[in-house]
Amino acid sequence: xxxxxxxxxxxxxxxxxxxxxxxxxxxxxxxxxxxxxxxxxxxxxxxxxxxxxxxxxxxxxxxxxxxxxxxxxxxxxxxxxxxxxxxxxxxxxxxxxxxxxxxxxxxxxxxxx
Numbered sequence: 001x002x003x004x005x006x007x008x009x010x011x012x013x014x015x016x017x018x019x020x021x022x023x024x025x026x027x028x029x030x031x032x033x034x035x036x037x038x039x040x041x042x043x044x045x046x047x048x049x050x051x052x053x054x055x056x057x058x059x060x061x062x063x064x065x066x067x068x069x070x071x072x073x074x075x076x077x078x079x080x081x082x083x084x085x086x087x088x089x090x091x092x093x094x095x096x097x098x099x100x101x102x103x104x105x106x107x108x109x110x111x112x113x
Contacts, residue, residue, distance in 0.1 A: 033088055040081040043074055 002010060018024070044052060055075050062068035070076050092098050 028088055033085070036081060036085050036088070040078065040085060043078050043081065047074075 002013075005013075047055075055070075055078065058070060058075065059068075059079060062070075068079070070079070089098070
């Protein structure tokens, strides 16, 4: 779309930018939430138990820090996806869109993702 424009022409354009203090309401379907969960699983699937335990300790230490950053990039991405998924799940619960499922049901649902 913009590849044929010169730098001078690009500088004359305006671009939509989300306000820094914006709280955005988004509707997400279950399929998309499952894809977020898959992405999170993909990020952690090759991590050792020790690596994940270390991540949890670091995350706990940074829990009160606004916009925390980790030394290892994967931990930032895990935190971002985890917070997004938790926010979506809490919203679903608040709206009465959840049900209780057994461990076996959850594992069966996860394998179908």
